[in-house]
Amino acid sequence: MIANLVYQESMDGTSDSNTRFNAKEIPGAPIDPLYGLVAAYEADKSDKKVDLGVGAYRDENAKPWILPVVQKATEIYNNAKKDHEYLPIAGLPEFNSAAQRLVLGADSVAISEKRVCSFQTISGTGAVYLGGLLVSQFTAQPRPYVYISSPSWPIHDQIFATVGLPVRHYPYFRSDTKTFDLEGMMQSLSSAPKGSIVVLHACAHNPTGVDPTKDEWKKIAAIMKTNDLFPFFDCAYQGFASGYLSEDNFAVRYFVDQGFQLVIAQSFAKNLGLYGQRVGGFHFVAEPGANSQSTTTNVASQLSLLQRSEISSPPIFGAQIASIVLNDPKLFTEWETDLLTMSGRIKKMRKCLKQELDRLQTPGTWDHIVNQIGMFSFTGLNCAQVMVLRERWHVYMAETGRISVAGLNEHNVAYFASAVDDVVRTVQ
Ligand SMILES: Cc1ncc(COP(=O)(O)O)c(C=O)c1O
Incomplete structure (x- = not known):
């Protein structure tokens, strides 16, 4: 049965004293x-x-x-003397829409067809977590596997395990040639059970520094389509792979063009240098079709509940800074220059x-x-x-x-x- 967060009054409870919380039994973690x-x-x-x-x-x-463009945006923000009120649950609207355009492309049909919803998150980590929670809450038991590249950012394993999703790994890196292991990945994805989630680094793979070529991305998309696998993009380094924002979102745009239903966890820690401000976005894209808008509306409503229980509403400062840069064409160009500097x-x-x-x-x-x-x-x-x-x-x-x-x-x-x-x- 699929969980319903709003109406489910109680989960399976127990009065068995063996199940009580007892801190003395907690082992130390590394x-x-x-x-x-x-x-x-x-x-x-x-x-x-x-x-x-x-x-x-x-x-x-x-x-x-500190990126020069971020210094400018901070001055603009400080001069505007904004208040410190709560943001909406989904975050700063003008940040969300700009973040969406950045990762999907301003001309994305998914955006014009209104089948995308976006939430401001606690940086990329919070976005991966929110996505993991969404999947785990709205899939039946036994839950689908989450396929993570081997190696990957170690926190992927940690997050998906925390939200109760079983993790498997797909080969990604050939240590003999120190190159991308397309064959290994394709083999693994071709034998993955239908409906499995596949975590894909959108660009600048951490830790290997090797990405699939455009042709290889197309092959990966094809096998995922054939095998009915769900793309979960992690986009933490847009602008760091090629140096160009519009080049580094190729994989995301390609998958959206192929009509996948997918999610994207996005971070502005690295590309805006806003590490400690925790600025990120989570985007859900529905597959095209008659019900895509209502699917998106329903997903957004459930994401609101999850976000409300976790952080109520996201922090304001970093999102304002990012939004100033993303929404001002002149500052955006300066940002592109800063990215090339890095x-x-x-x-x-x-x-x-x-x-x-x-x-x-x-x-x-x-x-x-x-x-x-x-x-x-x-x-x-x-x-x-x-x-x-x-x-x-x-x-x-x-x-x-x-x-x-x-x-x-x-x-x-x-x-x-x-x-x-x-x-x-x-x-x-
Ligand atoms: C692949 C990947 N995803 C997500 C993150 C999350 O970063 P943050 O939470 O700082 O945005 C990182 C950070 O190192 C990363 O390497």
């Missing part, structure tokens, strides 16, 4: 690996230390960068790192460093090497061998290359 890494980096007193863990853009001095510097650092490794004749091939895209590089370094990098060289990166390339700059790239050269030669 600390989040990336937040643990940040703490270890901060505690390190070395002046040589390098932070390549956190997935946040850094400037050429390894400092956070993606351009990251690309330059990829080249510098590769050049240094070539110069040192570090064993192995390092072409993947320049071939991968977005904020991350999946270096191929193993966990033991990562640990030695930390202890011997004060270099902090994820145990998977992922680096945030944005943490490199002209002052530390040669040092990092020497460190890599050392561990590749001395640690197996």
Whole structure:
């Protein structure tokens, strides 16, 4: 039976004392690996230390960068002296509509046919969570599988498990060639039970830095159509893959054009540098057809209930800043320039790192460093090497061998290359 959040008065209750909440029985959980890494980096007193863990853009001095366009938007917002009233449950309307146009394209037929509904969320994480909750509340038992790329952003597994959806993984990355594993993914999707949810990174895949080509996306869409699979897009890096916002939403637009019913979790943490302001969007797109508008209206009404129980209404400041940028053509153009500044510097650092490794004749091939895209590089370094990098060289990166390339700059790239050269030669 499908849950109905409004009218269902009580779930299966019990008076059995064995089921009572008892905090004494709660085991300790492991600390989040990336937040643990940040703490270890901060505690390190070395002046040589390098932070390549956190997935946040850094400037050429390894400092956070407030986008110039965000500074302007903040001034505009402050001068307007707006109040601090609650936003509607779905969030700031002008933010939602602009966020929708950004990810789907301003000319999207789904928008003109009014079969999209959008909610402002607590950044990308909150959007994935809201989508997971929607699926878990409105699917019958046994719940559909959620297929997540292997590897992926680790929080995907965590979120879908939290909302009670069973998780499976599809191959995504070939570690021998350090390229996208189209064959593995296609095989896995072709054997997935009909109705399964497939989490797709819209662009700049985290952590591998490899994306399907346009032709490969078309093949993925075709197998998902044939096999009746549900696309759940996670779009956390629009503008970071190619450097262009309108290029990086290709996969989303293509799937919508193919008539899928789908959802999109969208983050403005990275592309507007609004990390701590928690600005994101969740979009539901109904498949075209006679009932698409009423489906969208019903979904929106249930999302309102879920959002109301979770956060009541989303925070105002970050959404106002994003909205000012997204809705002003001049500021939007300035944003595009800021995005090119960020993606351009990251690309330059990829080249510098590769050049240094070539110069040192570090064993192995390092072409993947320049071939991968977005904020991350999946270096191929193993966990033991990562640990030695930390202890011997004060270099902090994820145990998977992922680096945030944005943490490199002209002052530390040669040092990092020497460190890599050392561990590749001395640690197996
Ligand atoms: C793939 C992916 N999805 C979603 C997120 C969520 O980011 P945030 O909640 O900061 O917007 C991240 C952040 O690292 C990510 O890498």
